[in-house]
Amino acid sequence: MTASYSVLAKDNYTLKNVRLETGFITGNTGVTGTQTALFCVEIEAGKIKKLFPHDDQLTDAVDVKGLLMLPAFKDMHVHIDKTLYGLPWQALSPTRQTVADMIAYEQEIIPELLKTSTQRAEQLISLLQHYGTTFARTHFNVDTTSGLRSLENLQKALENKKNSFGAELVAFPQHGLYYTASAPLMQEAAQMEIVDFIGGLDPFSIDKNIEKAVDFTIQLATDNNKGIDIHLHDTGKEGIRTIEYLMEKTLENPQLQGRTYISHAFAVAQLQPKEAEQISEKLAEAKIGIVSSVPFRGSVMPIPILVKHGVEVLVGNDNVLDYWSTFGTGNMLQKANLIAQLYGWQTEFELSRTLGFATRNVLPLDKEGTVQWPKGGDHADLVLVNASCSAEAVSRMSEVVFWAYAGKLYQNKYIFPHGRNDLN
Numbered sequence: 081m082t083a084s085y086s087v088l089a090k091d092n093y094t095l096k097n098v099r100l101e102t103g104f105i106t107g108n109t110g111v112t113g114t115q116t117a118l119f120c121v122e123i124e125a126g127k128i129k130k131l132f133p134h135d136d137q138l139t140d141a142v143d144v145k146g147l148l149m150l151p152a153f154k155d156m157h158v159h160i161d162k163t164l165y166g167l168p169w170q171a172l173s174p175t176r177q178t179v180a181d182m183i184a185y186e187q188e189i190i191p192e193l194l195k196t197s198t199q200r201a202e203q204l205i206s207l208l209q210h211y212g213t214t215f216a217r218t219h220f221n222v223d224t225t226s227g228l229r230s231l232e233n234l235q236k237a238l239e240n241k242k243n244s245f246g247a248e249l250v251a252f253p254q255h256g257l258y259y260t261a262s263a264p265l266m267q268e269a270a271q272m273e274i275v276d277f278i279g280g281l282d283p284f285s286i287d288k289n290i291e292k293a294v295d296f297t298i299q300l301a302t303d304n305n306k307g308i309d310i311h312l313h314d315t316g317k318e319g320i321r322t323i324e325y326l327m328e329k330t331l332e333n334p335q336l337q338g339r340t341y342i343s344h345a346f347a348v349a350q351l352q353p354k355e356a357e358q359i360s361e362k363l364a365e366a367k368i369g370i371v372s373s374v375p376f377r378g379s380v381m382p383i384p385i386l387v388k389h390g391v392e393v394l395v396g397n398d399n400v401l402d403y404w405s406t407f408g409t410g411n412m413l414q415k416a417n418l419i420a421q422l423y424g425w426q427t428e429f430e431l432s433r434t435l436g437f438a439t440r441n442v443l444p445l446d447k448e449g450t451v452q453w454p455k456g457g458d459h460a461d462l463v464l465v466n467a468s469c470s471a472e473a474v475s476r477m478s479e480v481v482f483w484a485y486a487g488k489l490y491q492n493k494y495i496f497p498h499g500r501n502d503l504n
């Protein structure tokens with residue numbers, strides 16, 4: 081299936097009948113509801129120019145008929161470069177159990193996948209957009225099988241989508257730095273302007289040397305003025321040791337603080353609450369963020385503890401239909417919904433806060449109920465959803481009807497079946 085949309089307005093225009101949150105309704109038990117009102121929103125040169133009360137007399141405005149406007153969604157961990165989205169359905173193979181098994185499989189199939197990966201990357205971006213995501217942090221493979229071709233194909237897709245989608249890129253040594261000899265390729269990728277983050281993969285279990293792999297990653301990031309975002313599936317004491325070593329190095333290199341992330345960090349999910357509190361405190365001190373796809377295979381990430389200690393928690397779909405996982409829907413509201421269900425966040429206030437996991441922490445109202453988004457001058461990256469408030473949007477995974485990226489307004493049309501033979 082692939083998604084379709086049409087351009088509705090560009091450059092300078094006004095939206096009318098826009099529902100915006102204006103405050104919380106409170107009672108004896110705290111927040112009992114969310115107050116909204118209808119506005120006109122003037123867009124100019126990619127930004128929100130001004131907001132004023134709804135005026136039905138404006139005949140040349142785009143009427144969004146009372147839909148709720150929210151900040152556009154951001155997928156902060158996805159692999160757009162190697163999706164199987166668009167190909168026939170295939171569940172995971174029971175024979176591939178470990179990351180090493182997966183690396184061997186990738187070495188086998190990547191040459192064939194690369195022939196058509198640009199097309200599938202664009203289809204996946206369309207799917208994300210359909211659900212109101214206009215920005216992603218995407219990892220791309222840097223390995224001895226694909227070289228830098230995965231990046232080249234991804235760049236083509238992003239170029240074709242540049243009017244409607246933005247991205248930041250992580251150079252990801254999916255086959256290890258040393259497990260296969262990918263370190264020189266990573267050095268090359270790190271020098272490229274388009275690359276924002278240096279990735280990594282399980283320094284203990286894949287590269288067999290935590291210090292050597294982390295030191296190399298730190299060096300690449302500091303030499304080339306990049307951030308870091310490493311995949312860490314390693315659990316137990318080795319997983320924790322990797323996190324501790326990365327924290328130590330980040331504290332030594334202040335320029336990496338606030339731009340260093342650990343994706344998955346499953347080791348943290350195995351900790352007792354007290355240990356999770358301690359590591360959260362240290363992560364906050366080193367300004368290292370955690371990026372999660374919120375999995376729950378018998379253990380659940382302590383997201384509430386991380387957030388309580390001020391650790392930046394980012395969320396992404398990770399794998400939207402590929403040979404690593406088939407469970408990514410591409411819908412960030414679904415991720416927020418999952419978080420709300422997992423942690424029992426079900427009141428109006430709690431649900432309204434949970435929206436932040438879909439928007440990279442941009443919320444219409446602050447904790448006190450004061451409007452903080454949108455404001456004149458904000459980037460016009462927004463969605464218009466069929467909901468009465470943020471809490472409802474999270475709880476009901478409300479439909480996205482319109483979305484705007486850099487001020488250009490698009491209308492979702494429908495999802496249609498696509499040709500299923502593009503790899504044959």
Ligand SMILES: [Zn+2]
Nearest residue numbers: 159219311398
């Ligand atoms: Zn990943």
